Amino acid sequence: LQPFAKLTKNNEPFVGLILTTIIAELAILMGAMDQIAAVVDFFFLMCYAFVNMICVLHSVLGAPNWRPRFRYYHWTLSLLGAFLCFFIMFSTHWDYAVISCILCLAIYKYVEWKGAKKEWGDGI
Numbered sequence: 001l002q003p004f005a006k007l008t009k010n011n012e013p014f015v016g017l018i019l020t021t022i023i024a025e026l027a028i029l030m031g032a033m034d035q036i037a038a039v040v041d042f043f044f045l046m047c048y049a050f051v052n053m054i055c056v057l058h059s060v061l062g063a064p065n066w067r068p069r070f071r072y073y074h075w076t077l078s079l080l081g082a083f084l085c086f087f088i089m090f091s092t093h094w095d096y097a098v099i100s101c102i103l104c105l106a107i108y109k110y111v112e113w114k115g116a117k118k119e120w121g122d123g124i
Contacts, residue, residue, distance in 0.1 A: 042089055042100040049085035052078040 004016035027036050058066035059075035089097040 038093055038096055039100070042093075042096055043104075045085045045089050046100060046104055049082040052082035052085070056082065 004013060004019060006013065006015055008014045030036075055066075055068070055078035056075050057063075059068075059078070086097075089100070
């Protein structure tokens with residue numbers, strides 16, 4: 001992925017933008033926007049599920065910088081939200097859900113492997 005990280009003088013990853021444009025145009029030219037929309041929705045659902053899981057972890061582990069302002073917040077609401085996101089994914093298209101989970105795990109492992117090492121550890 002190093003060639004896509006090169007920046008222009010305006011601090012934009014031009015090659016990465018071109019690659020993203022090509023991928024998006026090929027998807028549009030395929031004409032199967034319903035299948036593409038389902039895959040994109042799954043990544044949004046995964047994002048919401050992981051945000052909810054982070055809220056659960058912060059609450060359960062008692063992170064000192066975690067101070068939710070919602071009056072009726074409880075960590076079980078976040079756990080329920082994460083469960084519902086995964087439930088929706090697997091109940092609509094289980095095959096897309098499995099592929100999305102595998103791809104998300106692969107991206108996480110790649111970032112963990114190539115990411116910068118910090119003395120203070122990582123936040124999962």
